[in-house]
Every structure is written in C-alpha cells, then in structure tokens.
Amino acid sequence: MDEELPREVVGVGLDHPSNPINVGAVLRAAGIYGADLVATSGRHHDPKAPTNTHRAEREIPFLTGLEDLFDAVPYDCAPVAVEKRKEAVSLPLYEHPPRAFYIFGGEDRTLGPRITDRCRDVVVIPAGIHNLAAAVNVVLYDRRAKQVRQMEGEV
C-alpha cells in the first residue's frame, strides 16, 4: 500500500548563487516561511552567513555545491522557475502547486532553458529585477498570503 505523502512540500533551489550574504538571507527566509529544504548548485556555501541569524540549517536540510539542482527536487514536487521571461505567469495570478520546488537564478545570471525547460511553470514577479534573496522572500510570501486567504475563505 502507498504511504500517504505530506500534503505540502516547499523547496527552494538557487542556481549558482555567488554571494554568501544572499544564501544566508534565503536560509533565513526559508526558516521564517517554513520551507522544507534549501539547495544550491555550483560552489559550496557555508550556511553560517551573518544574514542567517536563525541558523535555519539546523532545522531544515541545506544541500549545497550540487552539480544539478534537480537532484534535490523532492518526490512528486513540481519544479517552478522564477524568472523574468515573456512566457512567465505573473506571480499574483499564479496558483502555487501544493508540492513545489522554486528555482531562482544566481546574482549574476538568469535562468535559461537549461533550467526552465525542465520546470513545470515559469513565474515572474511583476516588477523590476529583485535582489536574489528579496525575490525568494516575495515568492514565499505570495504562497503564504494565498494560503491564509484560502483558510479565511476569501479565495
């Protein structure tokens, strides 16, 4: 008999981030919003950045230095690229999958087809270019806000 899966899973993947201050801030955001894991590809990052004040890596898995971010996508989780792309769905209109792994580009990069072609959806924050950690906070907040509204029966 199949085991029952947890209803919701939230993963955050960073494709080749370069700045440890951002990686720390993303860990902090993941902790605050109750994400289940954070993964980074490219070089190894020490989670003990000054921005990771709550030391989120003590609570949730932090997988760093991965060759392929998709190795970190949990079972039955939809990979969602967050990027400014013409075909992207605008975040306020986006219905988040219950089990989602959000992928963001590094500070000096943009997510290209290497990532987006393997994602279920591409989502854009309808504004200018955000700092990487700010973009993660906005997406996790949007997800939380929609959950709260649903619980309140507003959507």
Ligand SMILES: C[S@@+](CC[C@H](N)C(=O)[O-])C[C@H]1O[C@@H](n2cnc3c(N)ncnc32)[C@H](O)[C@@H]1O
């Ligand atoms: C600092 S941005 C990279 C900026 C890129 N070097 C450029 O100039 O276009 C880092 C990542 O944050 C995310 N991001 C920033 N602003 C965004 C927006 N308005 N919509 C969607 N994603 C955004 C994307 O994942 C992006 O790859």
